[in-house]
């Protein structure tokens with residue numbers, strides 16, 4: 197076990213599932229204290245089942261609600277005394293929504309959680325990080341921050357708000373990254389290819405779609421959540437001390453092809 201985050205306190209959003217849950221595990225293994233947060237309380241509680249020690253705290257809440265965001269951040273500071281790292285992994289796709297949701301409801305829900313949720317967490321976190329003299333924020337962008345859905349995939353008709361929301365996350369990352377660079381607060385985006393999580397479950401269950409998704413990555417496969425969490429841990433750590441405003445692809449070559 198390494199101890200790259202031994203003196204750090206982190207908040208991980210979207211922690212009940214997928215990349216967020218894998219990030220909580222990785223951060224604990226690297227010695228961090230972690231406040232894990234999500235709207236899914238049952239999923240959050242499962243993190244405690246493998247209870248290791250008092251370095252993990254849970255708080256439910258929505259990143260799209262400003263009052264919840266402020267509660268999450270102050271709870272972290274009350275519990276662990278400071279805030280050094282935020283990982284914004286809470287996110288949805290329109291596929292998460294009921295099929296009857298119309299285009300405006302899809303736009304609002306996806307932008308609210310993916311873009312506004314990331315923005316609100318960053319805004320409140322930076323206030324606290326200034327008090328500790330610095331920090332590191334890692335936002336979950338996507339390959340869809342950088343390129344559009346290929347036409348070979350059946351789940352976008354060109355009106356999915358998902359790429360737009362992830363484009364916003366990347367621009368927020370760049371703008372904040374340069375504005376905060378002189379204050380020792382680094383802001384980076386991880387841009388994963390397709391990952392096996394709840395988010396992709398309802399498309400990978402169709403074998404032909406699954407094969408198309410795998411083939412879009414030159415490595416010929418999709419990622420496991422831990423492969424994204426490993427890069428998040430690096431960017432969060434002091435080893436990435438000269439990395440800010442960056443879009444860090446973790447995509448098996450997808451965007452290079």
Ligand SMILES: NC(=O)c1ccc[n+]([C@@H]2O[C@H](COP(=O)([O-])OP(=O)(O)OC[C@H]3O[C@@H](n4cnc5c(N)ncnc54)[C@H](O)[C@@H]3O)[C@@H](O)[C@H]2O)c1
Nearest residue numbers: 210213214215235258259286287336338390391393394395
């Ligand atoms: N899975 C992929 O292929 C993939 C690829 C690129 C980027 N991403 C991004 O990575 C992030 C994590 O996705 P994942 O694949 O682990 O998905 P996931 O569905 O497994 O986990 C997302 C978590 O976010 C939580 N969440 C949803 N709305 C919330 C809200 N309002 N407040 C707090 N939490 C909320 C969900 O309850 C869930 O636990 C997302 O931002 C996603 O867009 C995923």
